[in-house]
Amino acid sequence: MLNKIGCMLSLLVGLWVFPVSGDTLTEVYRGPQQNWPAPFIDEGAQYSPLASLPVQPPYPSENPYSDEKRELGKHLFFDRRLSKSQQIACASCHDPDLGWADGRRKSIGHNRQVHTLNTPSVVNTAYLTSVFWDGRVNTLEQQVVQSWSNPIEMAASLPAATTRISQLHDYSPLFEKAFGTAQVTTSRITNAITTYVRSLTLTNTKFDRFLRGERALFSEPEIRGLHLFRTKARCINCHNGAQLSDGQFHHLGTSFQAVGNFEGRYSVTGKATDVGAFRTPNLRGLSHTAPYMHNGLINNLDNLLALYNAGWWQNAPLHDTNNTIPLATLSALIQPLNLSKTEMHDLRAFLETLNGTMPFTTPPPELN
Ligand code: HEC
Ligand code: HEC
Numbered sequence: 001m002l003n004k005i006g007c008m009l010s011l012l013v014g015l016w017v018f019p020v021s022g023d024t025l026t027e028v029y030r031g032p033q034q035n036w037p038a039p040f041i042d043e044g045a046q047y048s049p050l051a052s053l054p055v056q057p058p059y060p061s062e063n064p065y066s067d068e069k070r071e072l073g074k075h076l077f078f079d080r081r082l083s084k085s086q087q088i089a090c091a092s093c094h095d096p097d098l099g100w101a102d103g104r105r106k107s108i109g110h111n112r113q114v115h116t117l118n119t120p121s122v123v124n125t126a127y128l129t130s131v132f133w134d135g136r137v138n139t140l141e142q143q144v145v146q147s148w149s150n151p152i153e154m155a156a157s158l159p160a161a162t163t164r165i166s167q168l169h170d171y172s173p174l175f176e177k178a179f180g181t182a183q184v185t186t187s188r189i190t191n192a193i194t195t196y197v198r199s200l201t202l203t204n205t206k207f208d209r210f211l212r213g214e215r216a217l218f219s220e221p222e223i224r225g226l227h228l229f230r231t232k233a234r235c236i237n238c239h240n241g242a243q244l245s246d247g248q249f250h251h252l253g254t255s256f257q258a259v260g261n262f263e264g265r266y267s268v269t270g271k272a273t274d275v276g277a278f279r280t281p282n283l284r285g286l287s288h289t290a291p292y293m294h295n296g297l298i299n300n301l302d303n304l305l306a307l308y309n310a311g312w313w314q315n316a317p318l319h320d321t322n323n324t325i326p327l328a329t330l331s332a333l334i335q336p337l338n339l340s341k342t343e344m345h346d347l348r349a350f351l352e353t354l355n356g357t358m359p360f361t362t363p364p365p366e367l368n
Contacts, residue, residue: 025224025227026223029215029226030216030218033049033050036230037230040230040234040236042237042333044332045238045246046246046247048246049241050230050236050241051211052212052242053124053208055203057201058126060139062141063191066195069192070196071174072177072178073191073196073197075171076189076192076193077197078091079165082148083110083155083161084110084154084155084157084160084161086164088109093107093153096359099121099123100122100358100359101118101119101288101289104118104291105297105299106119107153109150110153110154110155113152116152116261117261117295118292118293118294118296120133123200123202124200124203124243125140125197125198126197126198127242127243130279132279133261133264133278133279134263134264134265140194140197141187141194144193145158148161159186161186162185162189165189168368170368178192200359202359204356205353205354205355205356206356207284207354218353221345222349222352224346224350225346225347225351225353228346228347228350229351233339234335238280238333243282244354245280245283247280249265250334251329251331252312252330252331253307254294254295254298254312255328256315257315257317257327262328264276264278265278265279266325272326275325275326275329283354286355287352287355288358305344305347305348306344308334310336312334313330314329315327315328
């Protein structure tokens with residue numbers, strides 16, 4: 001009798017969580033998005049519905065697109081002579097062979113210094129409104145200036161690097177075509193590089209095509225995974241909208257007090273709730289961007305999903321940190337998920353739909 005009641009109860013709970021049965025779930029997701037089951041969104045989450053990424057990336061009116069600027073930017077992106085040592089190009093860390101990241105836990109920069117952070121892919125950074133793991137700048141133009149002069153990245157003095165480029169005669173016609181005159185300036189270099197970077201996009205994923213209406217593309221496990229992503233697995237609380245990112249900053253337990261870059265967003269805002277909070281990453285092309293997280297802590301997707309399933313952890317305070325920075329607090333949007341093995345498998349199947357053909361190029365010939 002008790003068993004029977006138990007069964008009925010779990011059936012009722014089951015019906016409440018999954019208002020539609022297996023087959024109809026597929027049918028519902030193959031239909032219009034407004035008829036999909038409501039997502040599980042907590043109070044405080046910044047939600048926007050999942051969407052495909054616009055195929056044309058936005059270019060700012062101050063730095064509009066042109067083929068000529070892109071071509072110049074490509075040469076500069078691969079040119080090691082922009083760096084202080086003349087050994088490190090943007091492409092040294094954002095390598096087209098490695099999904100425009102570097103495959104390392106943490107990047108290695110000027111004088112073989114180990115960075116405190118994992119190199120993100122530059123693909124789809126055109127769509128960002130807050131750039132870097134801690135969102136300290138809002139435009140790629142500001143980002144290039146920082147990466148180029150960062151002592152543990154390219155360590156360049158911008159005037160010296162600009163002069164060096166201006167002395168390479170092969171560049172003159174490229175600057176002339178891109179900007180009207182052959183004059184080489186730091187802002188012209190920056191504008192050309194960002195035009196190139198903005199053109200590196202991944203918008204043809206199975207996920208994008210599914211959202212644009214090719215609803216037959218998803219297999220049943222992928223649809224179940226999408227449903228989990230939006231509901232029981234709670235990913236949608238932070239990974240939402242066209243970028244699969246709320247553009248907000250959260251702490252997941254990935255960083256540890258006084259170890260490496262543990263401040264995160266706190267270094268920008270000084271708010272206790274921002275300690276250890278990093279920007280929610282865009283998830284497209286994720287098979288190319290391991291190791292994951294701001295510090296490359298997690299080396300594969302299964303380990304990452306296992307940690308989400310366990311609800312991460314709240315780090316205990318240390319006694320002897322010698323700093324006054326508050327202890328990072330685990331995001332209230334993170335909870336243990338109790339996903340079964342099959343559910344984990346389905347969720348992973350859905351995440352794989354975010355992969356696609358990454359843009360690719362071979363390095364252009366060096367200019368003299
Ligand atoms: C030494 C390796 C290295 C070099 C060289 C380098 N980067 Fe990066 N790049 C990184 C790391 C590490 C980060 C993350 C830094 C942070 O968040 O503070 C990053 C962040 C970025 C971002 C922001 C990505 C995001 O999701 O917020 C862009 C865009 C970018 N780099 C482009 C460039 C360009 C363009 C150049 C050349 C001017 C360049 N990088 C040179 C390692 C490098
Ligand atoms: C509380 C907001 C939040 C929720 C909920 C959340 N994420 Fe994340 N996710 C983040 C943040 C923030 C990071 C980066 C953390 C860091 O670098 O320390 C991240 C990182 C990731 C990464 C690594 C991306 C990379 O390039 O390094 C993947 C993959 C990922 N999340 C998938 C998921 C999945 C799948 C779910 C649901 C099971 C989920 N996330 C739920 C905020 C969230």
